[in-house]
Amino acid sequence: MAKTPWPKGSKCVGRLQFKASLECHxxxxxxxxxxxxxxxxxPQWYIAKNNNGRQGAVPTNHIQKLVKSESQLNLMPWFHGKITRVEAESLxxxxxxxxxxxxxxxxxxxDYTLCLSTDNMVEHYHIIYRDGKLTIDGEQYFDNLIQLVEHYKTNADGLxxxxxxxxxxxxxxxVQEEFLRGGWVKDRQDLQLQKTIGQGEFGEVMLAYYQGNEVAVKCLKNNTTAQAFIAEASVMMKLRHENLVQLLGVIAEEDxxxxIITEYMRNGTLVDYLRSRGRAVLTSVALTDFTLHVCEAMVYLESSNFVHRDLAARNILLSEDLVAKVSDFGLTKEVSSLQDTHKLPVKxxxxxxxxxxxxxxxxDVWSYGVLLWEIFSFGRMPYPKVKLKDVGTLLERGYQMPAPDGCPTEVYDVxxxxxxxxxxxxxxxxSLKQSLLQIKHKLRKQGTPL
Incomplete structure (x- = not known):
């Protein structure tokens, strides 16, 4: 079947650099x-123009069509987060x-506030979040802020x-421009959702097919955390490593x-895998492999000037061939922007x-030590029998968890x-990577079961 040509005026982005070999290119x-x-x-060539108006032939295997116009990647550009009434009026x-x-x-x-300017003043409308819906007047309800804004664009309806x-x-x-230029915006028609496989911070996680390949999809539908949701994707877009779960694309619908489309990790979370397999299946060498996979990812994040802030076994996923990959970048920040006071995973x-x-x-290194403890305790909750409110006080006094049963001394030292x-x-x-490589070599040489 012949491929339908892209219509005149279609926007596209360079997927690969193209160096012209002919004057017409x-x-x-x-x-x-x-x-x-x-x-x-x-069909392998189009005539296109760049932003300077220059025209020429471009190869289709070097470009990617932008699925929708820029306005369709609706990342709520009118949402300003935590600003004061006075700051809103100034803006x-x-x-x-x-x-x-x-x-x-x-x-x-x-809740939220809609700040709306008239000819001579700014009105502030309380947006109430109730039972998973949003309303201003208690009569008209919306699933999210995008729907609410679109409604009041077409009808003042009391405003x-x-x-x-x-x-x-x-x-x-x-961020929106960055997604578009990078070719991350995908077509909803190419995505076939299959079944729910988990719950994430922002909503359900589903198994799906994208262009015939198995993928995992984080879906945000009926809540209003779109900004945080898209912030995670914007972090993933910048990072590329074999031990990080890879972003494949983003889809935004008009409603x-x-x-967020990512690679599918067939063996689920590391914490669930550890708890379901246990000592009868997993040797100390296998456990050390998991620690090294994660450490490789963290060496990369360290060199890229990123801090994860939520490193834990629940946020490590396992591929079909048991490669551990770091996921859940909802708290990940560039070092230059670490003033956020988001709720923290205390333990x-x-x-x-x-x-x-x-x-x-x-x-992150501290958190990695706790992750090691999780791995060698086969998924136990850290600081067992310690109340959450007491953890911080204990740590300040120098308390350290004892070694898990059967944990090699060298690993506990790490x-x-x-x-x-x-x-x-x-x-x-x-340096952690080098220490763990030496430990793995020693354990393998000894043939030590856990």
């Missing part, structure tokens, strides 16, 4: 935006009828005016439904991060090195 770089002018007699100044933004409510945690012009939040606009978080929100690679109260005394991930 149009050279372009990876990520460069192009516009299709015409198809050619040869909407000078007053312009129909200019609007949405912010988190300061007076009602979990002082309809929504005309969004006040854009620049960070969101930049606000968002999907995996270092004392300085609990106390001062001071995150670094060294706080754990305790990760748990130095002084972050500077903790090892780097590169």
């Amino acid at each position: 149009l050279p372009f770089n990876e990520g460069e935006m192009l516009t299709i002018i015409n198809a050619t007699e040869d 909407l100044s000078p007053p312009e009828k129909g200019l609007f933004l949405v912010r988190e409510s300061n007076n009602y945690p979990g 002082c005016t309809s929504l005309v012009k969004p006040k854009l939040e620049q960070k969101t606009v930049d 606000g439904t968002l999907y 995996w978080t270092s004392p300085e991060a609990l106390r001062e929100k001071n995150f670094s690679t060294k706080s 754990m305790t090195n990760c748990w130095h109260l002084d972050p500077d005394s903790r090892p780097t991930f590169q």
